[in-house]
Amino acid sequence: MIYAEILAGGSGTRMGNTDRPKQFLMLGNKPILVHTIEAFLLNPRIDRILVVVPNVWLDYSKDIMNKYNVYTDRVHLVVGGSTRNETIMNGCRYIESQWGITDEDIIVTHDSVRPFITQRIINDNIDACLKYGAVDTVIPAVDTIVESTNNETITNIPVRKYYYQGQTPQSFGIAQLTSLYNALTEEEKDILTDACKIFTMKGHPVHLVMGEGYNIKITAMYDLKLANAILEGHLHD
């Protein structure tokens, strides 16, 4: 089975004075979250879609998803966890409890606030994950990367061609992700805040899939304005 997991567990504290987490803010004529769910609904290879939201926003999410007609038979609402990885794992636990997990099952995890994901990116994630078991979506670093471990002076300017900016989806074999996560100590869980890092730190290769510059993450008001400009077609070539 091929699962999508849309991560809407965040409370969006960076957006400033809004009354709702950012995934619920309007982008064009519908909430950001609805755009993102639609992208996965449009892909026939995705068997089931989990939408993982904070407990206090469960009823609200259900209302929104019903209102915009994306709460279909393929879509399941799940309560998120206290961290990004705990939120991902709550989805895996839900899958295990509802349908069980086989070694062939994969999960395509995606930020709910990256609504411009394309079918090409989803398909590349599925293909690479079925083949390799762990996938990260990235774009080549646009700017020079500068390292400063003291926040005052440059400590290194690494070779840019080796650096990428991480996006999502991140896709994994569910059985292996679960096994690796459950073997982590509490200290490792604190450090390995990126699910791909769990694989790399444990010696499992994570393959790269190319994203798109416009597959942006909406975390601040600036991003929301940019997203509206992208949506209006100003920015697509």
Place this chain on the structure above:
Amino acid sequence: MIYAEILAGGSGTRMGNTDRPKQFLMLGNKPILVHTIEAFLLNPRIDRILVVVPNVWLDYSKDIMNKYNVYTDRVHLVVGGSTRNETIMNGCRYIESQWGITDEDIIVTHDSVRPFITQRIINDNIDACLKYGAVDTVIPAVDTIVESTNNETITNIPVRKYYYQGQTPQSFGIAQLTSLYNALTEEEKDILTDACKIFTMKGHPVHLVMGEGYNIKITAMYDLKLANAILEGHLHD
């Protein structure tokens, strides 16, 4: 003396089918280059502004700058070099030949295709460069930074809080920059394509000044569309 050097030496091959280097493309009602020159003209602390352009675009640049009234007494046109650093150094050689160089003289070098530079960023560059002698303008890395030395799998996911995205200006004591650059071997010149890297590799600290997310570099058509959206005020908070 405080010099600004606007780097317009590039031929802009990434912009696709345009007949002019990207610094000459229109952004709103004037060329990108004119926006950038205006930002430095507006800062009274800048004594002289060098605009460094490819030899074949010298007459065209003069016409444009006259047409948009930015070819003032403070502005000097200089021919660029074959690389970014050679272009920067051509400006320093021009200064030396025209006015001489003292240990107090600094140069604020800036991409001509970053027209959204602010007075705050220019002033922070001047202040930090007068104090420390070498400055880079950066913003904290927005996305997770992913390292892949083989272009296929992740080789490292470094700690994001230590990483920044480089912008410009980069500002230097002119005498020290010249001295360091002239001591480089040809092989070092091939590797040290970023002027700040010359300082860091030779053990001279480069201090950080914070840029802005919207201080973007216009290198592709997508960026130009984004720049027009920024200009229209969609993206400023």
